[in-house]
Amino acid sequence: MVTSLMILTLNAGSSSLKFSVFDLSAGEDEVANGLVERIGSAEGRATLEIGDETQRVDFQGDHSDAVELIGKFLRKHELLNKVNAVGHRVVHGGEAFQQPTVISAEVEKTINRLSPLAPLHNPVNLQGIQLAKQTLPDVPHVAVFDTAFHSTMAAQAFRYPVPQAWYSEHGVRKYGFHGTSHAYVSTVASEVLAKAPRGARGSTGSGAKRNHQRIITLHLGNGCSAAAILNGACIDTTMGLTPLEGLMMGTRSGDVDPGLASYMHSLGMSVADYDRALNKASGLLGIAGENDMRALLEMRAKGSEAAQLAIAMFVYRLRKTIGAFAAAMDGVDAIVFTAGIGENAAELRAEVCEGLGFLGIKVSMEKNAVRSSEARIIGSGSCQVLVVPTNEELEIARATIGVIE
Numbered sequence: 001m002v003t004s005l006m007i008l009t010l011n012a013g014s015s016s017l018k019f020s021v022f023d024l025s026a027g028e029d030e031v032a033n034g035l036v037e038r039i040g041s042a043e044g045r046a047t048l049e050i051g052d053e054t055q056r057v058d059f060q061g062d063h064s065d066a067v068e069l070i071g072k073f074l075r076k077h078e079l080l081n082k083v084n085a086v087g088h089r090v091v092h093g094g095e096a097f098q099q100p101t102v103i104s105a106e107v108e109k110t111i112n113r114l115s116p117l118a119p120l121h122n123p124v125n126l127q128g129i130q131l132a133k134q135t136l137p138d139v140p141h142v143a144v145f146d147t148a149f150h151s152t153m154a155a156q157a158f159r160y161p162v163p164q165a166w167y168s169e170h171g172v173r174k175y176g177f178h179g180t181s182h183a184y185v186s187t188v189a190s191e192v193l194a195k196a197p198r199g200a201r202g203s204t205g206s207g208a209k210r211n212h213q214r215i216i217t218l219h220l221g222n223g224c225s226a227a228a229i230l231n232g233a234c235i236d237t238t239m240g241l242t243p244l245e246g247l248m249m250g251t252r253s254g255d256v257d258p259g260l261a262s263y264m265h266s267l268g269m270s271v272a273d274y275d276r277a278l279n280k281a282s283g284l285l286g287i288a289g290e291n292d293m294r295a296l297l298e299m300r301a302k303g304s305e306a307a308q309l310a311i312a313m314f315v316y317r318l319r320k321t322i323g324a325f326a327a328a329m330d331g332v333d334a335i336v337f338t339a340g341i342g343e344n345a346a347e348l349r350a351e352v353c354e355g356l357g358f359l360g361i362k363v364s365m366e367k368n369a370v371r372s373s374e375a376r377i378i379g380s381g382s383c384q385v386l387v388v389p390t391n392e393e394l395e396i397a398r399a400t401i402g403v404i405e
Ligand code: AMP
Pocket: 220, 221, 222, 223, 250, 291, 292, 293, 294, 295, 297, 339, 340, 341, 344, 345, 346
């Protein structure tokens, strides 16, 4: 039985390491956090925060040095010895992991075995786990998988119409990503809607509608994905075997004709170049030469036709996805905007919702224009529209507690 509940969360990327410490004993206080960026480069830097104190330091070193730096910082502030458990973000759990899981040697092996499905993420996630275990050998380490929230999808949603053996022998199926974000914002949205005065909840119809059981979450950041969530369980999502499928993103294409690969190959393009082009040089960047939505909105305002087209494509594809997910759930009770673009780009939210009145989706221009870091309702139709700031670290901490308690 755990009495104090101090959780360290770690999110290891290829050139970054993010951490937070949450005290979950009497609430959900984030007591410290930080980010080591550009690991391995000469311009590495670390930002470490606790209370009102923020430390910014130059950083030269590898992931092992980054873990050491964070360990030192936490030790100095007498937090390291108070950590009860460590929650690690792990991108790909395949079909092996459908829940947050305490990390044993066997679990590490499986995360490693799944690396071909997420070559940029799983190896570095695993490295983060191994380094953190050396620093904190006596507490449980828990893996929280990006894919796990989507494990409730039925075969009709997760299978691709390709030869059966690709699935049975090679694991080719839709897995979905951004799971901790979709889980977090859909939970918060349900709480906000449950507390809202009846008139503000939007729903007018059946009991199911009143309870807002059909939610579409839109995680719109540099990476973008949507999820269709029915009674709290994901029934479909836009990302697939890899995080390249689905919506148009900052530098990723999202959906294209699968025949494009062989066409470009027939023109002499290698598999590696094709993969790089679709992941790093496509999406908003491919169309307008810029992947930052804030910059694109400014470019559009100044008359850039390329920016206008890129945003129009982004919005159009998003609207089609909302329509498809509404069809998949026999209607929709709430849509939720989150992540950098979803939380901040009011203009874009309004454009996405315009013309979706047939689904009961309407945005109050006044509420949409309010800037806030709080979860809020911005809709005025029978289907609610919300903005919910995501908090993947807190979701990882909650999931970690759920496993060790
Ligand atoms: P994320 O990956 O969640 O950090 O989101 C990054 C994306 O959010 C980038 O495209 C940013 O341009 C976009 N973003 C952040 N703030 C704003 C803003 N105020 N208006 C429009 N887009 C924004």
